[in-house]
Amino acid sequence: MTYSYIERLHCPxxxxxxxxxxxxxLCQCGSPLLVNxxxxxxxxxxxxxxxxxxxANLWRYHEMLPIISEEHVVTLGEGMTPLIPxxxxxxxxxxxxxxxxxxxxxxxxxxxxxxxxxxxxxxxELGVTKLAMPTxxxxxxxxxxxxxxxxxxxxIVMPKDAPxxxxxxxxxxxxxxxxxxxxxxxxxxxxxxxxxxxxxxDSSTLKEPYRIEGKKTMGYEILEQFNWKVPDVILYPTGGGxxxxxxxxxxxxxxxxxxxxxxxxxxxxxxxxxxxxxxVKAWEEGKKESxxxxxSETIAFGxxxxxxxxxxxxxxxxxxxxxCAIAVSxxxxxxxxxxxxxxxxxxxxxxGAATFTxxxxxxxxxxxxxxxxxxxxxxxxxxxxxxxxxxxxxxxxCGDRISIKS
Ligand SMILES: *Cc1c(COP(=O)(O)O)cnc(C)c1O
Ligand SMILES: [Zn+2]
Numbered sequence: 191m192t193y194s195y196i197e198r199l200h201c202p203x204x205x206x207x208x209x210x211x212x213x214x215x216l217c218q219c220g221s222p223l224l225v226n227x228x229x230x231x232x233x234x235x236x237x238x239x240x241x242x243x244x245x246a247n248l249w250r251y252h253e254m255l256p257i258i259s260e261e262h263v264v265t266l267g268e269g270m271t272p273l274i275p276x277x278x279x280x281x282x283x284x285x286x287x288x289x290x291x292x293x294x295x296x297x298x299x300x301x302x303x304x305x306x307x308x309x310x311x312x313x314x315e316l317g318v319t320k321l322a323m324p325t326x327x328x329x330x331x332x333x334x335x336x337x338x339x340x341x342x343x344x345x346i347v348m349p350k351d352a353p354x355x356x357x358x359x360x361x362x363x364x365x366x367x368x369x370x371x372x373x374x375x376x377x378x379x380x381x382x383x384x385x386x387x388x389x390x391x392d393s394s395t396l397k398e399p400y401r402i403e404g405k406k407t408m409g410y411e412i413l414e415q416f417n418w419k420v421p422d423v424i425l426y427p428t429g430g431g432x433x434x435x436x437x438x439x440x441x442x443x444x445x446x447x448x449x450x451x452x453x454x455x456x457x458x459x460x461x462x463x464x465x466x467x468x469x470v471k472a473w474e475e476g477k478k479e480s481x482x483x484x485x486s487e488t489i490a491f492g493x494x495x496x497x498x499x500x501x502x503x504x505x506x507x508x509x510x511x512x513x514c515a516i517a518v519s520x521x522x523x524x525x526x527x528x529x530x531x532x533x534x535x536x537x538x539x540x541x542g543a544a545t546f547t548x549x550x551x552x553x554x555x556x557x558x559x560x561x562x563x564x565x566x567x568x569x570x571x572x573x574x575x576x577x578x579x580x581x582x583x584x585x586x587x588c589g590d591r592i593s594i595k596s
Contacts (some may be wrong), residue, residue, distance in 0.1 A: 195232040196256045199223040199399055202503060210256065213316050215397045222396035222500050224439070225256050225403055229446045238449050241414065246270035248304055248407040254443055255308055256403050262315040264340045266297040268307045269407055273415040273565070278533040279546065284553050287563045289421075291412055292536065293570060298332040298359065300492070300539070300570035301408065305432065306332035308404030313391055314340045321345070322384050323393040324377030326429065326491050327356030328570060333393060334365035345384060347377040353491055355574050373486065375496055395430040396500045402436045409440025412565060413450055420454045422562035425548050427541035427569055428460035428469055428515075429493040431504035438507035456565070458513035460504055461548040463488030463520060468497060469504055473515035478502055489520045489578055490540040492569060514557065518547040526550075527572065527579075540578055542568030 199208040203221035208214045210225070217223055236253045244250035248269030257263055273289050280288030293301035310333065313321060322345040323333060330346040337344040346360050350369040360367045370377045378394060385392045392398060412421065420441070426434040438458060444450045460469045466486035472479060483496040498504065508515060526543040530536055545566040552558045572578075586592070 192231075192235070193252055193260050194255055194258050195227040195229065195253050196258065197226045197228045200226045211258070211316075213318070213391065214399065215392050222503070223399040225399055227254055227443070229443065233447055236447075238414075238418065248307065248404065248411070251407055251410050254410070255407075256400050257308070257311045257315055259315065262311050264311045264314060264336055265307055266303070266336070266339070268296045268303045270411055271295045273412065274534075274536070276530075276534055276566070279530060282533075283546075283550050284560055285549060285558060285562065285564050286560070288549065289563070289565045290534075290536070290538075290542075290568050291408065291565055292538075292568050293408070294536075294538065294542075294568055294572070298328070298335055299574050300328040300332065301405065301433065301567075302328040302332035303336070304404040304407055305329065305401035306336040306404070309333070309393060309398060309401040310336040310340050310342065312400040313342060313393070313398075318342055318391040320388070321391040321393045322347075322381050322388075324348070324374050324381045325352070325356075326374050326494060327352035328492055328574070329395070330365070330367075331356040331359035331363075334360045334363040334367075337365070338363045345381075345390060347380050349373055349377060351491075353575050353577070355576070373496060374494070375482075395432055395498070402432050402439065405433045406436030406440040406443075408433065408567070409437035410444065412437075413440070413444055416563070418444075418450050420450055421456050421565050423459060423549075423552075423558055423564045424456045424567070425459040425461055425545040425565070426567045427490065427493050427544050428462055428504060429495040429541075430498045431460070431469070431500050433567070433569070434458055434460055434507055435500055435503045438511065455511040458507050458511045459545075459548060459552070460508055460513070460515040461493075461544045462515065462517045463490050463493055463523070463544065464517045465520065466494050466496060467515075467517040468495075469501060470515040470517045472501065472505055473508055478505055480505070490523055490544055491575075492539070492541045493544070514552070516548045516551060518544050518551070522547045524578070531572070536568070537572030538568040539570035539572050539575060541570065542566065
């Protein structure tokens with residue numbers, strides 16, 4: 191039995207190829223590298239019926255994951271999160287078939303655990319002992335915890351304004367944590383120097399090719415949960431863009447495997463915050479790459495990425511699927527978070543809330559039709575951002591009574 195059909199790494203920009211069983215980061219041309227699989231060979235032995243008896247985690251798709259030998263898999267049971275019908279919100283939005291893929295229910299409370307599980311497993315397989323990465327919080331938390339499980343030492347640099355809980359997750363995991371008075375792009379420069387001087391394994395977004403492989407499993411799961419019928423629209427809160435690139439890659443692979451209808455894509459929507467919307471701007475101008483977004487700011491910290499190294503891949507995924515890009519305000523995000531909690535009983539993260547506001551707007555202007563199947567990605571737990579909710583609660587003295595005014 192072949193555990194993985196990984197074949198090689200491939201550059202989407204210049205078509206160069208690299209070996210899969212050696213450490214590689216960016217292509218010589220500066221582009222991120224993507225993993226190619228021998229799908230023809232996989233098709234001969236791997237059938238979707240095989241999934242029925244496999245555990246409900248992302249490793250059920252191991253044939254299309256990059257780890258060659260199962261003994262290197264580092265897992266906490268991540269994946270196969272619920273796809274929840276959002277009937278009440280859907281009704282108010284005019285989208286009866288509205289669903290939420292709830293990524294709050296994975297280890298570390300954000301979908302970053304998918305990228306960390308696969309990225310760390312592959313790092314272990316490649317013999318890595320020390321890694322370094324910049325982060326807006328959730329990725330650093332996930333990677334440092336999985337690194338500990340794998341026995342890999344981690345160096346994490348995050349903006350000092352990142353959600354404080356993620357700082358604590360890195361610290362409790364025993365990571366070497368540093369804060370920077372700046373943005374993730376500033377953290378990235380510091381990590382870049384460390385990597386050059388010390389030779390540590392660079393786990394920055396898309397500078398190692400395997401994180402995306404973990405994140406693409408969201409796409410596999412959504413399709414499996416729809417019984418291999420392609421939904422019409424998937425909305426994704428886009429920062430570095432790995433999730434949306436990954437979902438697109440998953441759909442392409444599933445088509446090549448012959449598991450879903452050939453040529454039918456969900457329209458992919460990149461949702462950003464008005465305070466940091468480089469992809470939206472590029473899409474509106476019909477560009478192939480984005481420009482650095484100066485002075486970026488938003489409460490949705492996971493999508494505060496002023497310039498993503500894989501921006502051209504995000505834009506390609508949008509153009510190829512007839513999708514779009516849309517920005518929402520922090521005020522709308524906060525209102526939506528409460529709306530989802532009060533109607534559907536889920537405390538979602540600000541990034542996830544942004545996708546519901548986007549769906550609302552796209553339905554209003556007719557871009558989404560009433561009969562369409564629409565999936566919003568909630569990328570993390572609301573409880574990871576306690577500061578994002580302001581509460582003003584009456585304080586009672588012992589013995590006080592509550593009088594309800596009618
Ligand atoms: C990192 C993150 C995002 C953005 O994900 P990308 O795949 O990098 O675009 C969205 N939401 C949350 C909660 C995140 O932590
Ligand atoms: Zn290249």
